[in-house]
Amino acid sequence: MKKSIFYLIILGLSLLHVSCAKGSGEEAPEEHTDTTTPLTAETLVVYFSQTGTTEGVARMIADITGGDTWRIEAAEPYTAEDLDYTNQQSRSSLEQNNPDARPAIKGDVPDMSRCRTIYLGYPIWWGLAPRIVYTFIESCNLNGKTVIPFCTSGSSGIGSSATQLQALAPGATWMAGHRFGAGASRDEVEQWINSLQEDNDNDNNINYNKMNIRVNGRTLTATMTDNSSARALIDLLKEGDIVIDMSDYGDFEKVGDLGHTLPQNNENINTQAGDLILYQGRNFVIYYGNNSWSLTRLGKMDNISQAELKELLGEGNVTVTLSAVRQ
Ligand SMILES: Cc1cc2nc3c(=O)[nH]c(=O)nc-3n(C[C@H](O)[C@H](O)[C@H](O)COP(=O)(O)O)c2cc1C
Incomplete structure (x- = not known):
């Protein structure tokens, strides 16, 4: 009224x-x-x-x-x-x-x-x-x-x-x-x-194949998957960085709310360390271990071993910052 x-x-x-x-x-x-x-x-x-x-x-x-x-x-x-x-x-x-x-x-x-x-x-x-x-x-x-x-x-x-x-x-x-x-x-x-x-x-300067991930003071790159989910994520990053508070789950992943819903391209995946995954449209997941589920691939972290990734992510909660890569 x-x-x-x-x-x-x-x-x-x-x-x-x-x-x-x-x-x-x-x-x-x-x-x-x-x-x-x-x-x-x-x-x-x-x-x-x-x-x-x-x-x-x-x-x-x-x-x-x-x-x-x-x-x-x-x-x-x-x-x-x-x-x-x-x-x-x-x-x-x-x-x-x-x-x-x-x-x-x-x-x-x-x-x-x-x-x-x-x-x-x-x-x-x-x-x-x-x-x-x-x-x-x-x-x-x-x-x-x-x-x-x-x-x-x-x-x-x-x-x-x-x-x-x-x-x-x-x-x-x-x-x-x-x-x-x-x-x-x-x-x-x-x-x-x-x-x-x-x-x-x-x-026009945005690189849709790559994304930066900042974790505990270290910036790594990831190679993005060629699907509508990864493109939608980079479109969001064009507007600004996304900071995600992630918690540990199942002793194989860190997961956190992306704050946005992305299109899903689910397939049966046996995850490997470094896989970047979208779960149920709005959860961003970094895998450091193995799991099998119907998930959407977003990308894979470059040049990091499983042991290094586990150490970098630590045991409990972790905050990561995603940003676009400009050419
Ligand atoms: C039926 C009607 C509903 C309107 N609703 C709104 C509104 O919700 N919010 C607003 O700021 N202006 C509202 N307006 C004002 C118009 O958006 C505004 O005058 C507009 O610039 C008119 O554009 P026009 O001259 O191209 O028709 C409304 C006007 C009319 C006629």
């Missing part, structure tokens, strides 16, 4: 801000209705916008990147009553409360076969992307494309709105999203785009 009141105040302020901006001579957004023009640029800015804020950011992104734009429009346009967030029975409230709602899009989605990077923009509606954005994602094939979400809102962050969308197109590479306020400047948008480029450059 308190949360609703908070949102209402924030919404009121943000809508007031938008209407003031309009009144001060800001250009009304031009409607894009053409769904048939072929898209030629490698970058596409797709957006949904009802009061022009997201559209303003989308146009700046297109201008800075040289990308095409494509506007998601509802087959049945939203009226002011539809957008009334104070009414729990308004169209937007009903749609946002229904995870299965998929409002129809006007026209066909564009042919995006030539696009490699898609900026996807939307306003936050009750903490989420409007359901019509879900319709868009489910209507096109984003496999192999890089999707960069962005949103505008009164105050809410992009939060889980982007991760929910990501789950609808797991074949795309999703970059971290960004939230803009109503008064986003071109400088702010440009800085964000530049920071994406820097992240991308850093990613």
